[in-house]
Amino acid sequence: MKKNGLQRNLALTMAAVMALSLTACGTSSNTGSDKTTVSGDGQQTASMPADPADLKGSIIVGGWPSGDDGFKAALNGFHDKYPNIEVEFQFTDTTSHHQSLATSLAAGSGAPDVAMVEGAYIAQYRDSKALTNLLDEPFNAEKYKNDFVALKWDQAYSVDKSQFVAVPWDVGPCTYFYRTDVFEECGLPTDPAEVAELMSTWDGVLKAAKAVNKPGERWLVPNAAYFYQLMYCNRDYYDEKMNLKLDREGDLDCLNAIIDLRADQLDMNVDMWSTEAYAAYASGACVSVATGGWFGGFLKTDIDPDGTGHWGVAELPGGIPHCNWGGSFLVIPEQSKNKEAAWAFIEYMLCSAEPQNEMLEAVDYFPAYTPAYDNTAIYDAEDPYFGGQKTKALWASISEDLEPVFNTIMDVTAEGCIYNSVNAGLNQGLDAQGIKDLLAKDIEDATAELKNQQIQVYKDAGLWNE
Structure with a gap:
């Protein structure tokens, strides 16, 4: 961010x-x-x-x-x-x-x-x-x-x-929130399972983005960089030797899709937490966002309280695995x-x-x-705001699928680099590997002091071998 x-x-x-x-x-x-x-x-x-x-x-x-x-x-x-x-x-x-x-x-x-x-x-x-x-x-x-x-x-x-x-x-089980009314208007599926199937590949994501796009007026997402951030959302940036590990299955495919989304102006190019994004979610100018399940509460109470029946929730796009935010x-x-x-x-x-x-x-x-x-009365209940979907059942299923990962004190700083570094790479016209290399350098520079502190913790615990 x-x-x-x-x-x-x-x-x-x-x-x-x-x-x-x-x-x-x-x-x-x-x-x-x-x-x-x-x-x-x-x-x-x-x-x-x-x-x-x-x-x-x-x-x-x-x-x-x-x-x-x-x-x-x-x-x-x-x-x-x-x-x-x-x-x-x-x-x-x-x-x-x-x-x-x-x-x-x-x-x-x-x-x-x-x-x-x-x-x-x-x-x-x-x-x-x-x-x-x-x-x-x-x-x-x-x-x-x-x-x-x-x-x-x-x-x-x-x-x-x-x-x-x-x-x-x-x-915070991560899911994809989308405007069902806009999807329907544009001839896209609105059923969560069908939306997940359409967007299970980056080609499908780009297809949906082009279908909903009105140049300068309507976009698929607030900022495409957040798709890449979701690949690291469990904050497992390092291995047990404190080596940065950005290699993920499909990471370059994701970056290539982000490059295409930005090149064709299919994302708003604004922070997903900005006032511009909030207003666009409510108006339908920004059609979707992928984030933690708690975002549903934000939609209901703060962002789009009048949006009952206009939102759906699906599995994450692009083949991104279950993760937590x-x-x-x-x-x-x-x-x-x-x-x-x-x-x-x-x-x-x-x-x-x-x-x-x-x-x-x-x-x-x-x-x-x-x-x-x-409590089936709660977790199998249909949510009127999300068109009668059983959203809590979906989030429970994802939550139970989340396995432990290796976390460090560097993770929050590493996460903070993604938004700026990916957007900087896009602005510089870098290719996917170039963006990934830029991000790696930015993270290593930003976390150098913290990494030394983390290594010292392991040394003090007798768990570090040089």
């Missing part, structure tokens, strides 16, 4: 925090509950009370909108189970939240008891000793491992797998004075089907907790 400079700076800040916190002291005192047990080696560990009403005190939950709206939708049930825990919300914009959290973790004070972490940055946090290891007593988070989307759960382990610091909240986690800072109550909040909200689905209905955060999908 265009904000790659800001992303890189934030990544560097959090990587520095991680480096500092790796050398931090051990577990801090835990004063939320006086109950302790004695382990086999004679050390005391905290324990959860048998009666939830015995958990008392207050916790602060921090994050960014609309996470607070999601939590509030499930809060009555939490208070029914934990009547003596008070919850205060501290929510601000995503960047400010992460900057404040990083500062508080480095300082050792000022962090909330429960904090949201955006999926893009989880690699910067997962080795931090400033966060509570949820594998330990009394949390025992590992018991939930098989109940979560594998890709998301795996991201929260430290590099040596000795700690697990974050529970996944949501997942976004998603968030919840962590407990080690400095929290009420970790048991903080864990009770996380466990209730994220490790239970009913609250997960209440939050889904409120803010369209698609659960990473897969038992939530068993």
Whole structure:
């Protein structure tokens, strides 16, 4: 995306925090509950009370909108189970939240008891000793491992797998959103399966783009570069030797299609998050966009609230495999004075089907907790906004297909390069390999410092061989 400079700076800040916190002291005192047990080696560990009403005190939950709206939708049930825990919300914009959290973790004070972490940055946090290891007593988070989307759960382990610091909240299964009314007008199929079949090849994508195009008035997508970004959407940019790995099946075919789309002015050539793109989605001037399933919520509430029946959802075009875009986690800072109550909040909200689905209905955060999908009344329901499609069933199917990948602290910076580098290559008239080479150089330059920090993490863990 265009904000790659800001992303890189934030990544560097959090990587520095991680480096500092790796050398931090051990577990801090835990004063939320006086109950302790004695382990086999004679050390005391905290324990959860048998009666939830015995958990008392207050916790602060921090994050960014609309996470607070999601939590509030499930809060009555939490208070029914934990009547003596008070919850205060501290929510601000995503960047400010992460900057404040990083500062508080480095300082050792000022962090909330429960904090949201955006999926893009989880690699910067997962080795931090400033966060509570949820594998330990009394949390025992590992018991939930098989109940979560594998890709998301795996991201929260430290590099040596000795700690697990974050529970996944949501997942962003990627799909293709398209204007059914415009497709019908242009003689294209509107049924999701038929649209997916038509656009399963880049020739099909170009055919659709030409069919809907009105020069200077209507385009297939906001920016063709995002098709290429989807090929790396799981943020698996590096191998375990920290070598950049941009080679993907069909990557040059994708770039050649992007070159043709831009040459024929079949994309708007604007950022998909820009005001111009938002207005074009609503008016039908921009006919489609491929992104995470959460975009459906944006369409309904912010972008095109009057668009009921004018949108469809299909599998990704161009043969791009199932992938994830976004998603968030919840962590407990080690400095929290009420970790048991903080864990009770996380466990209730994220490790239970009913609250997960209440939050889904409120803010369209698609659960990473897969038992939530068993509610057929929700996941087999027809969505009127999308012409009666069973969109949640589609997203659930994609989510369950997402396997773990290798992530690093460089990933968010690498991702930030794609939009600018691909567009720069298009502007320079480079061929597909030329664009790919330019992107590789830009990523390597932008991530050099972060790569050294990541390698040091592996060295400290005894996992790096020169």
